[in-house]
């Protein structure tokens with residue numbers, strides 16, 4: 298058995314920089330990775346999905362340019378779209394390999410499992426270290442639908458290997474991954490059906506966010522089927538047939554299954570350690586990323602943290618600081634996220650409902666995009682901006698921005714909330730005309746009852 302200073306299981310978004318940092322300090326670091334280096338983000342998540350959406354939204358915007366008086370003849374070279382996606386993913390993946398190699402990290406390409414506390418085996422190697430970090434992420438949750446197993450259905454894992462545009466696409470699941478990839482293929486030309494178990498898409502968001510997105514998807518020609526479950530899947534002659542519980546049958550050449558994620562813990566053999574899992578299989582951690590076993594920590598999605606790359610990366614920074622003796626925790630941070638549909642959703646902090654549930658004297662205002670000069674001028678007048686404040690302290694608690702490129706704009710709120718700013722500070726800021734950002738002081742102005750449009754010309 299070998300010994301090392303640090304073992305990291307999984308080369309996710311937190312594990313890779315952590316491994317490099319320790320290796321640069323001349324510590325012996327072993328990383329176990331059972332699949333592609335760099336984890337889901339680079340290989341099967343953020344990077345390929347956003348590179349794919351760049352093409353899809355270019356096609357979507359070209360189509361929508363019609364309302365500006367521009368008529369484009371759109372021809373989609375799908376193999377070229379996907380080749381570009383794979384080449385970006387390949388270069389990011391190689392970059393990760395190089396960075397780990399250059400830092401002197403020992404990478405073991407094998408599935409790892411514990412054989413005892415802080416002792417891990419993967420491939421031919423068994424290694425023991427005083428510090429072990431679990432960064433194994435999540436994978437697709439696959440529903441137990443009769444007939445599904447054994448068919449060539451898609452998940453985010455194999456979606457980006459597509460070589461040909463499916464003429465018809467069926468999507469089971471209406472979370473952000475289903476919406477991004479479903480809207481993407483629809484914009485590239487697939488006739489798309491989205492099967493939604495409940496009454497709305499994006500059911501973790503506020504209802505009016507779901508409504509805007511549902512309408513946007515329908516404008517793209519996507520068929521939405523609400524309050525239905527898939528009872529049976531059949532696959533014959535390269536065609537999937539879904540039997541829904543309302544009696545309807547849908548057919549498509551591709552079936553994308555995106556109903557949620559499950560933690561990658563089953564292979565870890567945590568029974569050989571004192572590491573406890575919760576009822577869904579996520580690793581239990583405390584405020585300092587400590588598992589229930591001394592010397593073993595967990596970061597990122599596998600520890601049931603908000604499942605985003607920037608969270609896993611920030612987990613690494615905080616864990617590193619904690620291990621260096623700093624007093625940091627995992628929850629004293631402002632977190633946001635974005636959904637890259639069109640329109641986009643940019644979210645940060647609390648919704649009004651969450652704030653009120655916490656007992657805060659919260660208030661919110663909403664400004665429709667149709668009241669924003671820039672949005673009207675550029676033809677992106679669909680969606681709204683919303684801000685939540687604490688009425689007792691005037692501090693900004695949260696924001697929801699639904700509209701064009703709001704994934705960028707929401708960062709203003711991330712910084713304001715991080716700075717514990719009040720809505721008056723935003724109201725006093727003089728923003729540039731005519732921009733989307735100009736609407737944010739106007740949004741704040743709604744708290745003083747000024748029901749004014751975003752610019753003096755309207």
Ligand SMILES: Cc1cc2nc3c(=O)[nH]c(=O)nc-3n(C[C@H](O)[C@H](O)[C@H](O)COP(=O)(O)OP(=O)(O)OC[C@H]3O[C@@H](n4cnc5c(N)ncnc54)[C@H](O)[C@@H]3O)c2cc1C
Pocket residue numbers: 306307308309310311312329330331332333334335336337338339341342343344346347407408409410432433434435453474561564565596597598599603604605606607608609
């Ligand atoms: C389609 C899609 C789009 C996404 N888009 C975004 C986005 O736009 N923005 C965003 O912030 N987030 C996005 N995410 C989420 C993001 O990818 C994850 O939150 C992030 O990758 C989590 O990182 P992680 O460090 O927890 O682990 P991961 O990146 O999941 O890495 C875990 C690694 O551990 C390995 N592993 C697992 N078990 C073992 C084992 N026993 N032994 C060895 N190795 C093991 C896995 O192979 C994997 O490589 C997206 C996800 C998906 C699926």
